[in-house]
Amino acid sequence: MRFSLLTLATFTNLGLATPTGTTDPFSYLPLTFTFNGGPDNYKLSFKADGNTYNTNNDMSISLIDAGNFNAYGFCNFYTTGGKALVGSQAGNNVAVGPPQPITAVNCKPTPSPPNTCLPVYASCEWCGGGWGGCQVLSCCSGYCAATKCRPTS
Numbered sequence: 019m020r021f022s023l024l025t026l027a028t029f030t031n032l033g034l035a036t037p038t039g040t041t042d043p044f045s046y047l048p049l050t051f052t053f054n055g056g057p058d059n060y061k062l063s064f065k066a067d068g069n070t071y072n073t074n075n076d077m078s079i080s081l082i083d084a085g086n087f088n089a090y091g092f093c094n095f096y097t098t099g100g101k102a103l104v105g106s107q108a109g110n111n112v113a114v115g116p117p118q119p120i121t122a123v124n125c126k127p128t129p130s131p132p133n134t135c136l137p138v139y140a141s142c143e144w145c146g147g148g149w150g151g152c153q154v155l156s157c158c159s160g161y162c163a164a165t166k167c168r169p170t171s
Contacts, residue, residue: 044137047128052083053120064138066128068141072095073120082115090127094146126154141168 046065053060055077055155064071066087084087090105090112104113114120126144127136135158136142138143145152157167 044133045130047087047130049087049125050085051089051123053077053079053080055079055117062123064123064125066092066125068124068127068144070094070122072122078113078117079120082112082114082120084112086110087125089125091147092128092144094124095120096122106153116134136167138167138169140167141165146147 039162046067048063048079049066050061050063053062053073053075055128058075058077060073062071062073082095084093089110090091090103090109092109095101095103095112097114097120099118101118103132104115105111124146126147127141131136135156138157138159140157141159142155143152143165144155154162159167159170161168161170
């Protein structure tokens with residue numbers, strides 16, 4: 019079988035024809051929060067996917083350390099009583115007053131780098147956080163309807 023130079027060039031260029039955008043699979047940003055109460059603490063690891071995660075711990079918490087994530091602005095913390103939350107300027111440290119058990123937490127759906135937007139059928143509306151109100155999040159398809167990223171075709 020004979021191949022011409024043109025045939026070889028055609029097959030070589032087919033290998034270069036790849037879709038634009040990242041080839042990495044989508045994932046939500048992994049988070050690890052440290053819940054501090056007096057001399058003791060515990061850690062909770064979860065994804066920033068908008069789901070609510072139970073802490074399964076009844077320790078009274080006075081400070082939440084969220085690493086480099088703005089937990090004050092982008093998370094909801096649930097307790098059995100009334101609470102006041104005060105965030106640091108970057109939002110990564112959240113003071114809880116009065117100290118009490120945090121029963122659950124959920125955080126704004128946040129893509130893990132290199133992804134910068136949410137895939138089709140991901141939740142694209144986030145309500146809560148320290149500033150309150152709701153916001154529409156960025157869908158890769160560019161279209162958010164009825165709280166979900168929708169396909170455009």
